Amino acid sequence: MRILCADVGGTSIKLGMVTGDGEISGLTEVPTEGKKGGARVMENLISGLEAFEGYDAIGISTAGQVDREKGSIIYANDNIPGYTGTKVKDILEKRFKRPVEVENDVNCAALGEGWLGAGKGMTDYLCLTYGTGIGGAIVLGGRLYRGVGGSAGEFGHMILHPGGRECSCGKKGCYEAYASARLLVELAREKDPSVSNGRELFARIAEGDEKMAAALDEWSGEAATGLASLVHIFNPQALILGGGILEQDAAAESLEKNARELIMDSFQNVRFLKAALGNTAGLFGAATLHIK
Ligand SMILES: [Zn+2]
Structure with a gap:
């Protein structure tokens, strides 16, 4: 399985392809431009994701409080004005026709450390x-x-x-x-x-x-x-x-x-x-x- 992953932070969006065996490739970054608002952040995220092909699913790690089931942003602070309420999962599934999962960035980091890092x-x-x-x-x-x-x-x-x-x-x-x-x-x-x-x-x-x-x-x-x-x-x-x-x-x-x-x-x-x-x-x- 190949999962296209993105990590939306305050200043940059990191992207990379991760396999089920824990291999990562194609690491790249695009600017978040968080201060320009949630809509701009989604545009930047989408154009970052568009650079990849050949994957089965999309996983998003993001700043802000996340509704895990809906894949939407419950609350984001002033670093990304207007990001609150963004339906990240719906928007990306419509655009990329692949299953999308979204989780808070700190939680994602903990899951990553548990899978392959210090908490293995x-x-x-x-x-x-x-x-x-x-x-x-x-x-x-x-x-x-x-x-x-x-x-x-x-x-x-x-x-x-x-x-x-x-x-x-x-x-x-x-x-x-x-x-x-x-x-x-x-x-x-x-x-x-x-x-x-x-x-x-x-x-x-x-x-x-x-x-x-x-x-x-x-x-x-x-x-x-x-x-x-x-x-x-x-x-x-x-x-x-x-x-x-x-x-x-x-x-x-x-x-x-x-x-x-x-x-x-x-x-x-x-x-x-x-x-x-x-x-x-x-x-x-x-x-x-x-x-x-
Ligand atoms: Zn406090």
Whole structure:
């Protein structure tokens, strides 16, 4: 079976052909142009898909909250105005005459990691991606746990500091307002305004900069608090952690060390794993919508 897959993100739409054996080919990208609205995004998606032939089905991983059965967008934020309500499945099935399945991008990444990545062979794991915000997904008993509206796993909005820092969701004190990758840079700037980005921060840590190391420890302490609670709630085999910041060994090690100090002994068998598929996880996950 050959599944044409697309991953619709805020800035680019990634495309590729995935086989039932887990081979991927023809990787390419087109701009999303999300700010120009949902209709433009669909035009770009369609023209990206038109470049391929010889496939049995289409799998779409996309930003936004997805109605899995209807294959439509329940809600998308300001990154793609007017995307809410778009009937992605209907539009693409009419155009391409193939079965189409649609799922949220974070959920797709989790499914991809479970099929061929860090979660291969596992039945119970949580995925967290640390970027501008914090995305999350839950796999329990070998199945994605979606919740009633397909929005389960919003770990970024666990409230850890009532009345605290403002969050992108409009509430205060959420996990992502303290533990996103963006926050690490902010914490570092509070200690030394001359630091401009994450790369510089980690370079300085490698050179022994104590202020930067303290910022990292502060960030990982916050990030660890959320993780420890999740481990106690879900008792997972593994936490699969993604996002550029976790590529840095200093960050991954500091996070695991701080989290393990907060985790009860009987839960210490949990594994801390780096996401393995990078930005192809969503494409592989989109393929599983047809394969599994
Ligand atoms: Zn929030």
